[in-house]
Amino acid sequence: MAFLVSGTLRMAAQIADAQDSLRRKGKYSVQGPRVALTLSSPEVSASTVALLESVFQALGFESCPRREASVQDFLEELTGFREQLDAHRAPAGCVLVALVAPRGQLRQPQKLVRELSGCEALRGCPKVFLLLSSAPGASPKPGTFLTGLSELCGRCPHWSLLQLLTEVFRRTAGESSGAAHCPVLRSSLRGALCLGDVEPWGPEAFQGELAQFRERLDTRRSPVSCALVALMAHGGPQGQLLGADGREVQPEALVQELSRCRALRGRPKIFLLQACRGGHRDVGLGPTALPWFWRWLRAPPATPSHADVLQIYADAQGSSSGGPTPGSCDQADILVAYAAAEGCVAYRDEKGSDFIQTLVEVLRAAPEGDLLELLTEVNQRVCELDVRGPDCSESRKACLEIRSSLRRRLCLQA
Template identity: 75%
Template structure:
């Protein structure tokens, strides 16, 4: 079973036991009520909705609403749900929205996500979207994803949501075997990107510490991005010993639609590079990690949340605002089938992919001329501190730290916010452990 998890959570989302999560650093408090909403299009089987309600109850959601509407009417229904939450007059601990519709009709949920992100009662709280596709003529009973999630929620009620989504059982097989060769490819445009060299040096050193055999190429053209990726794949397929993991860092300017810009100013689609590596036979069943330090649009986020006086902010030692796109988790799956209906890597032939973007969709990714980018520098800092930790949990911590930063944008004196977006079709826990003899980097 493969499915896609995408999101911008700042800390690990502990759903089941609010008291336990409050006692643990790095967990959402969930101090307010937990509310769930199921929006299903006409024709969705009642058994699917019933299983969803059971999952919500097991996860501790006190309020579980369900409404039937056409896919075109989902936005209006969600707006009413948002207004209802804001009218409560107090904070909401967590919101979980299940959207169930025919396959292919939920490919662009950003407008729905943004509608709920506007909810004042949910500022700084997790907003989980479960996007389930249905297939006409499918079996009447819920498929592997819903059945498995329902079973795990009952058996392990204190697991975090990320654990429930990536660990089928607490056993050795639930973790990727990284005993084979690890390979990394760093492609970075340096020219015209002050501070980019600091990211290259920091990430290269991290790859050495994690025992990745690393290739570095600087200032690749758009065509060179594609050629280097193809050579990287061919080299892995020709490797005589097993390969267990690949890491690819793509660092460049970004286009208005999320394209990467080569040193020649020409565009390359990051999805094409992901697809190229997905064809690698040596990596079948192995984790493939992509780090993308590039703008994904031109939006500059001022953040959401209550304003505060300067002395109050200094006393808290934290920013009172939250990035507009933060604290969202999207889960794409098939309600009756065994593979994902998601719009990006997550289908059965594109499993085991982890993509980490330096910015949310449509937003600017920031980089400091003297220090490098917040994303890469924070990533290196967190992974060096705990190289044996579970990678999704560590990336969530990276995002928490990035979300707390305030960036002075080049468009004026107004402070800006940023957050990462993490997309995962991993099927097991992924732990990168250091301690082995570092291998030399080619290209430095």
């Protein structure tokens, strides 16, 4: 009895931790066992099954049983699989079920999906179904789809599963002969599902994503008028972006990555950075010589100590960014908005970032305005707020820092 109670409490704690992780981080916790199952009809080729196994391994699934049955028996097989999962009395991290049958035979897959959705061990956990047609001439061919997915899993382990599938869809549709065919996904996921071993939004992922973004822009046939990149991460004491593994990268390196884009030569490049740039918590500055009746009626709001400053760097010696020379082509046409002043904490709470939310409000109110002036208004509103961090009960002040080498006015909407 004690063992049963202990196991039940442990299972409840794991489920609660997974749900809490999803709520706080916006992504699924897949620390539990990853289980994959292949249900295939006898007509399925051995090569297709081998490709499936390589995909399972690339996604980090430890248990990958295969059961061969007629399509009419898939539901019974899946019921047995669900009962086995529930019998272990411990939640799984993620489950992937591959259903492979001749084209046109999987006519009611939702019955199979609902069967697994009732699994207690998978409550709150992601359940992935991969439906493949093995008939000759089927579109898309399983070989093309699975080969592309397996290759991408190994090359981009920090991507979420939806990112991987979107890229595979693009490749599959592009390689289809004759009429264009593209796979389709249906998702009710509540967060990002990252199955790779790499922290999905670490510094290396930022750099890799920007490099691929730059390459895609350079291969576009149509011109690009503007690029906007929003980065949200933990920040270090020197302003560097920190990953979960402690590795770091300077934001300037990310800016330089996009500055090398040929398609953006002479075009505006906008960066929004929501990250701490140090550990200082600014209490702000208040007026020191107030008449007694003003002090008695109300205290005027404090002003952030970094506010109301304009610095103009006319040469390289005046710049502390560590980036290219301000007058060089690589440094021109860049607008960077930091959520915090240099050395300070960037605040956000369960509702999100004050910087991003205020920016959205200002852009919606005046979408045709000059972006540099709109960001100045955003800073005014943010400076008026009193914020409290998770480890501080006293009010603090926040102030943006805007760096610009734009050579023209930038209005995002005419």
